[in-house]
Amino acid sequence: MSPEEWTYLVVLLISIPIGFLFKKAGPGLKRWGAAAVGLGLTLFTCGPHTLHSLITILGTWALIQAQPCSCHALALAWTFSYLLFFRALSLLGLPTPTPFTNAVQLLLTLKLVSLASEVQDLHLAQRKEMATGFSKGPSLGLLPDVPSLMETLSYSYCYVGIMTGPFFRYRTYLDWLEQPFPGAVPSLRPLLRRAWPAPLFGLLFLLSSHLFPLEAVREDAFYARPLPARLFYMIPVFFAFRMRFYVAWIAAECGCIAAGFGAYPVAAKARAGGGPTLQCPPPSSPEKAASLEYDYETIRNIDCYGTDFCVRVRDGMRYWNMTVQWWLAQYVYKSAPARSYVLRSAWTMLLSAYWHGLHPGYYLSFLTIPLCLAAEGRLESALRGRLSPGGQKAWDWVHWFLKMRAYDYMCMGFVLLSLGDTVRYWASVYFCVHILALAALLLGLALGGGGPGRRKTAPSAASLAPEKLREE
Numbered sequence: 001m002s003p004e005e006w007t008y009l010v011v012l013l014i015s016i017p018i019g020f021l022f023k024k025a026g027p028g029l030k031r032w033g034a035a036a037v038g039l040g041l042t043l044f045t046c047g048p049h050t051l052h053s054l055i056t057i058l059g060t061w062a063l064i065q066a067q068p069c070s071c072h073a074l075a076l077a078w079t080f081s082y083l084l085f086f087r088a089l090s091l092l093g094l095p096t097p098t099p100f101t102n103a104v105q106l107l108l109t110l111k112l113v114s115l116a117s118e119v120q121d122l123h124l125a126q127r128k129e130m131a132t133g134f135s136k137g138p139s140l141g142l143l144p145d146v147p148s149l150m151e152t153l154s155y156s157y158c159y160v161g162i163m164t165g166p167f168f169r170y171r172t173y174l175d176w177l178e179q180p181f182p183g184a185v186p187s188l189r190p191l192l193r194r195a196w197p198a199p200l201f202g203l204l205f206l207l208s209s210h211l212f213p214l215e216a217v218r219e220d221a222f223y224a225r226p227l228p229a230r231l232f233y234m235i236p237v238f239f240a241f242r243m244r245f246y247v248a249w250i251a252a253e254c255g256c257i258a259a260g261f262g263a264y265p266v267a268a269k270a271r272a273g274g275g276p277t278l279q280c281p282p283p284s285s286p287e288k289a290a291s292l293e294y295d296y297e298t299i300r301n302i303d304c305y306g307t308d309f310c311v312r313v314r315d316g317m318r319y320w321n322m323t324v325q326w327w328l329a330q331y332v333y334k335s336a337p338a339r340s341y342v343l344r345s346a347w348t349m350l351l352s353a354y355w356h357g358l359h360p361g362y363y364l365s366f367l368t369i370p371l372c373l374a375a376e377g378r379l380e381s382a383l384r385g386r387l388s389p390g391g392q393k394a395w396d397w398v399h400w401f402l403k404m405r406a407y408d409y410m411c412m413g414f415v416l417l418s419l420g421d422t423v424r425y426w427a428s429v430y431f432c433v434h435i436l437a438l439a440a441l442l443l444g445l446a447l448g449g450g451g452p453g454r455r456k457t458a459p460s461a462a463s464l465a466p467e468k469l470r471e472e
Contacts, residue, residue, distance in 0.1 A: 001206075004099050005244075011041060011163060012251035016191070018159065019258030023187060027177040031154045038159035045100035045163075052101060053108050056082050057156045060112040061149050068123045068146065075116030076331065079109040080354070087358050103163040106355065108156055110167045110327050115155065117331060118143050118170050140279050141171050160261050164252045166301040167323040168262060172275050176261045180282045184289035185260040190296060194257060197304065198250045205243035212236035214415055223428050230428050238404075238411040242307065249302040249321075262299030270297040273326025299323065311400045312380075313372045316407060328352055342377070346370035361422045365413035368434065372406050375437040378444025402436070409433040 001009075018037060022030055042050050056079060063074045086105055090096045097105075122143045147155065147170065155173050179185065214237055216222050222230070256262050268276035275298045283289035306319030318325055332351050336344040349366040356362045376399070384395050409432070413422040426434075 007045065007100070008103075008164060008248065009251070011045075012248065012255060015159060015252075015255035016258045019255050019261070020187065023185075023258065023260045024182050030177050031151075034158045034160065035154040038157040038162045041159060041162060042100075042104055042157065046098055046104060049095070049097040049101040050104075052082075052086055052097060053104055053156070056105070056108055056112065057153060058149075060116060061152050064116055064119050064146065064152075068119055069127070070120065072113070072117040072120045072331075076113050079112055080351075083109060083355070100163060102357075107161060107163065107165060107167060109355065110324065111156060111170075113331055114167070114327065115147070115152065115170045119146050122146065140277075141169075141275060143171060143174070160256055160259065161252055161299075164248050165321070165323060166249070166252060166256065166262075166299045167273055167327055168299060169273070169275060172262060172298055175264075175275070176259070179260060179263070181286045181289035182260050184283075184286050184292075185263045185294055187258055187260055190294075191254050191257045194250060194296075195254050198247050198254075201243045201246040201250070201304075205240055205247060208236050208240040208243065212240065214240075217412070217416065217425055218421055223424070227429070230425075231432070234408040234412050234425075234429075235405075237415065238408040241411050241415060245321075246302060246304050250304075253296065253299055253301060256299040257296050262296050263294045264298060266293045266295050270295065271326060272297055272300045273323035274298070274330065308404075309400070311396050311403060313369065313376055313403050313406060316403060317369070342370050342374045345373055359417040360419035361413040361415070361417040364419070364422050364426075365410040368406075368410050368413075368437075371434065371437045371441070375440040375444065376403075378449035379440045379447075380444075380449070382444045382447035382449025406433050406437070 022034060025033065039050075042053065046053075059078050059082070060075050063078060064071045067074055083105065086097065086102075118141075121141075122145075125139065125142060155170050158173060161168065212233060217233065217237070222233075262270075262275075264270045264276050265280050267278065268280040269278050270276045283292060301321060301323050303319040303322065307316060310316050310319060328348050328351070333344050333348045336347040338344050338347060346367065349369050350363070353362040353366040356366075380399070384392055387395055409426070409429075412425050416422045416425060
C-alpha cells in the first residue's frame with residue numbers, strides 16, 4: 001500500500017469512533033462539530049490547496065443566491081469548469097494539488113451540484129404554490145429553505161464521506177441533524193454486520209496486488225509472455241481493484257452507520273444517494289422510534305454480491321459506487337441530449353470520465369461501456385427469450401462470464417491511465433472485448449434484436465447466486 005492509501009485508511013477508520021461521538025449530539029454540535037472535523041482533515045491532508053474547495057463553495061453559493069431558479073445548470077457548469085482549471089494547474093505553472101485535494105474536490109463537486117438542484121426545486125415549488133395559491137404542505141425530499149453560506153460550508157466540509165464518499169444530498173444531511181430520538185437508531189449491530197467481510201477483502205487485495213502487480217504490465221518483458229498469460233493477467237488486476245474499493249467503501253459506510261447518518265425507516269424505501277422514496281412520518285416518542293426497523297440504504301455505496309454475480313454489464317454499473325451512480329442518473333443521464341438508452345449512457349460515461357480526471361485511460365474505458373450495453377441488449381433480446389429455461393440458465397452463465405471479462409478489460413484502461421499503456425495492453429490481447437462486442441452487436445441487429453432500453457427479460461437473469469448468499 002502506498003502512503004496515500006494508508007492515509008485514506010486511517011481517515012476512514014477514525015471516522016467510526018468519531019461517528020459514535022456525534023450520533024446522540026444535538027443539531028448544533030452535529031453541524032459545526034462535523035464540519036470542524038472535516039475541515040481539520042482537509043487542512044491536514046490538503047494544506048493550502050484547501051483553497052480550491054473554498055473557492056468552489058463560494059462560487060456555487062453566489063450562483064444559488066443570484067439565480068435560484070436556474071442554479072442547477074449554472075452550478076454544474078461552474079464546478080465542472082473549475083475541475084478543468086484544477087487539473088491544469090501544473091500546465092499553468094501553479095502548484096499541483098495533493099491526491100487528497102483531488103478526492104475532496106470530486107466529492108464536493110457532486111454535493112454542490114446536488115445542493116443547487118435541491119434549491120432550484122424548492123424555488124420552483126414555491127413559485128408554483130404562489131401561482132396556484134394552494135399549499136400542499138411539506139413535500140418528500142424538499143428543503144425547508146435556502147441554506148445560508150455558513151450552512152453550505154458546514155454541509156460541504158462535513159467529515160462524513162469527505163474523501164471517499166458516499167455522496168449524500170443536503171436533505172439527507174438535514175435529516176441527520178434533525179434526527180428525532182437518535183439513541184433509538186441502531187448503529188453497532190448494523191455496523192458489525194456491514195463490516196465483517198472487510199478484513200477478508202483487505203487480505204485478498206494485499207495478496208492479489210502482491211502476486212500480480214500492475215507495474216508488470218508496463219514492462220517490455222510482460223509482452224513476451226504468451227497470449228493466454230496476457231489475457232489472464234487482467235483478471236487478478238481487476239480483482240485487486242475491486243477488493244481495494246470494497247474495503248474503502250465498506251469502511252466509509254461504517255463511518256456513516258456509527259453516526260446514524262443516512263438511517264431511515266425501512267418503510268421509507270430509501271435509495272442509495274437519493275434517500276427516501278416514500279413519505280414516512282417521524283416517530284413521536286422514543287418508544288415508537290425504537291420499535292421501527294431502520295436501514296442505511298441511503299449511504300450504501302457498494303453491493304459486493306451484485307457487482308460480482310450480476311449477469312449484465314448494465315446491472316454491474318448499478319451495484320458499483322451506488323451513490324455516485326444515482327447522482328449520474330439524476331443529474332446527467334436524465335438531461336442527456338439524446339433519447340436512446342445507449343446514447344444517453346455514452347453521454348453519462350463521457351461526463352463520468354471527465355469527473356474522474358483527464359487521463360486518456362478513463363475515456364477509453366468508460367466509452368467502451370456503451371458498446372457493451374448495445375451489444376448485450378441487442379443480442380439478449382434477439383436470442384435469450386427463444387431458449388428453454390435450461391438454455392436461459394446456461395445463457396446467463398455465459399453472459400456473466402463475458403460481463404466479468406469485459407470489466408476486466410475496461411479496468412486495465414482505468415488503472416493504466418495513459419493512452420500508450422492502455423492501447424499497448426489492449427493491442428496485445430487483440431482488442432478482444434471490442435471485437436467480441438461488435439460481433440455480438442452485429443449479430444443482434446441481424447436477428448432483429450431490440451435496444452437495451454426496450455427489452456424485457458426474466459428476473460432470473462439478474463444474478464446467478466441464491467439470495468441467501470448475499471453478505472449484506
